[in-house]
Amino acid sequence: MKNLRITVKGKVQGVYYRASAKEVAEQLGLYGFVENQKDGSVYIEAEGLNEQLYQLVEWCKQGPSKAVVEKVDILEGELKDFKTFEVRKKTIFGF
Numbered sequence: 001m002k003n004l005r006i007t008v009k010g011k012v013q014g015v016y017y018r019a020s021a022k023e024v025a026e027q028l029g030l031y032g033f034v035e036n037q038k039d040g041s042v043y044i045e046a047e048g049l050n051e052q053l054y055q056l057v058e059w060c061k062q063g064p065s066k067a068v069v070e071k072v073d074i075l076e077g078e079l080k081d082f083k084t085f086e087v088r089k090k091t092i093f094g095f
Contacts (some may be wrong), residue, residue: 003077004053006058010070016044018087020064021056029053031082035089041077047082060073 008017013036021034021044030048037043044055060072 001047001079002050003032003045003047004054004057004059005075005077006046006057007073008042008044008063008069008071009040009073010067011068012042012063013040014077015066016064019065021060022085022087024059025056025085028055030056031085032080033059033082033088035087045077045080046085047079050089 004045018034018036021042025032025034025044025046028048030046030052032046033042034042034044044060048055048056055076057072061069063069
């Protein structure tokens with residue numbers, strides 16, 4: 001098991017990136033979350049086996065059909081033992 005912290009930059013908000021990422025992650029048997037960031041990027045934290053994480057990263061480089069991915073940054077993190085994969089919603093007001 002491994003934990004990856006993935007930041008996707010480009011036109012990735014408002015194009016169903018989070019919902020699509022959740023669907024792909026669940027199909028791959030991964031756990032974690034995806035959320036929009038204030039800077040316009042999408043942040044994904046995913047845990048699972050190397051091969052499935054690799055497949056998620058490869059998908060992130062393209063994203064859903066309306067996305068325009070410019071850059072994907074990947075860092076390895078500490079395992080957090082997520083039980084599901086969820087879309088986290090952030091409010092623009094910070095509460």
